[in-house]
Amino acid sequence: MDKKTIVALDFSTRKEVYEFLLKFHEPIYCKIGMELTYSFGFEIVREVKAMGHHIFLDLKLHDIPNTVKQAMKNLAKLDVDIVNVHAAGGSAMMKAAVEGLNEGAKENNGKRPLCIAVTQLTSTSKEAMNNELKIPGEVQDVVIDYAKLVKESGLDGVVCSVHEAKAIHEACGSDFLTVTPGIRMASDSVDDQKRVATPAYAKEQGCDYIVVGRSITKSSDPLATYHEIENTMEGK
Numbered sequence: 001m002d003k004k005t006i007v008a009l010d011f012s013t014r015k016e017v018y019e020f021l022l023k024f025h026e027p028i029y030c031k032i033g034m035e036l037t038y039s040f041g042f043e044i045v046r047e048v049k050a051m052g053h054h055i056f057l058d059l060k061l062h063d064i065p066n067t068v069k070q071a072m073k074n075l076a077k078l079d080v081d082i083v084n085v086h087a088a089g090g091s092a093m094m095k096a097a098v099e100g101l102n103e104g105a106k107e108n109n110g111k112r113p114l115c116i117a118v119t120q121l122t123s124t125s126k127e128a129m130n131n132e133l134k135i136p137g138e139v140q141d142v143v144i145d146y147a148k149l150v151k152e153s154g155l156d157g158v159v160c161s162v163h164e165a166k167a168i169h170e171a172c173g174s175d176f177l178t179v180t181p182g183i184r185m186a187s188d189s190v191d192d193q194k195r196v197a198t199p200a201y202a203k204e205q206g207c208d209y210i211v212v213g214r215s216i217t218k219s220s221d222p223l224a225t226y227h228e229i230e231n232t233m234e235g236k
């Protein structure tokens with residue numbers, strides 16, 4: 001899909017999801033995460049897909065390799081466009097994720113979803129990473145090391161913050177996807193995010209996709225805000 005903005009559908013009711021999506025008169029890239037999936041199951045994924053939208057199914061799998069493989073085999077049958085795991089699960093788990101997707105796709109239509117891995121959550125600060133997760137060093141260095149492991153494991157890209165995207169492309173190649181949440185307009189509140197940036201800076205840093213939730217969904221005019229952000233990403 002040529003759209004660069006993935007809208008996080010972090011809503012608590014079906015009504016909010018449909019009221020939001022009905023504002024759009026063309027397919028968009030949506031992210032369905034744990035909030036909707038744990039409330040409405042995969043039915044909501046099928047419904048949003050049936051409306052013609054592209055889907056990043058964000059369930060951030062992180063478990064032993066065999067469990068992740070079997071789970072991915074099932075997710076591959078949903079025909080979504082992107083799925084994800086936590087890179088902290090390690091290379092055996094990430095390789096198993098891709099194997100599961102390939103097996104599931106073979107039993108389905110042959111096309112597997114892209115698989116990306118979360119490096120360090122955009123809500124994680126250097127202090128939390130060093131002192132709570134006990135990972136020493138700078139966030140950027142850790143994220144780049146994780147990105148290299150993700151690439152070696154055969155995945156298609158990473159979830160990272162805008163601040164690491166350029167260095168990841170330099171280290172892993174321009175075709176290795178950087179999907180960046182933690183996007184805020186300059187006037188927005190940062191909320192629970194720590195490593196944030198504007199859409200304009202994401203464009204400048206060469207991010208492949210940005211993930212935007214509250215800056216669009218809580219905007220007084222979500223459609224106008226979406227177009228403003230998407231135009232920025234498309235360089236219009």
Ligand SMILES: O=C(O)c1cc(=O)[nH]c(=O)n1[C@@H]1O[C@H](COP(=O)(O)O)[C@@H](O)[C@H]1O
Pocket residue numbers: 008010031033058060084118120121122123159160181182183191193211212213214215
């Ligand atoms: O995997 C993700 O999508 C993700 C990874 C990450 O590091 N940070 C992050 O915010 N996200 C997701 O991106 C969305 C960001 O939402 P907003 O902060 O409202 O824009 C949420 O749905 C998060 O679950």
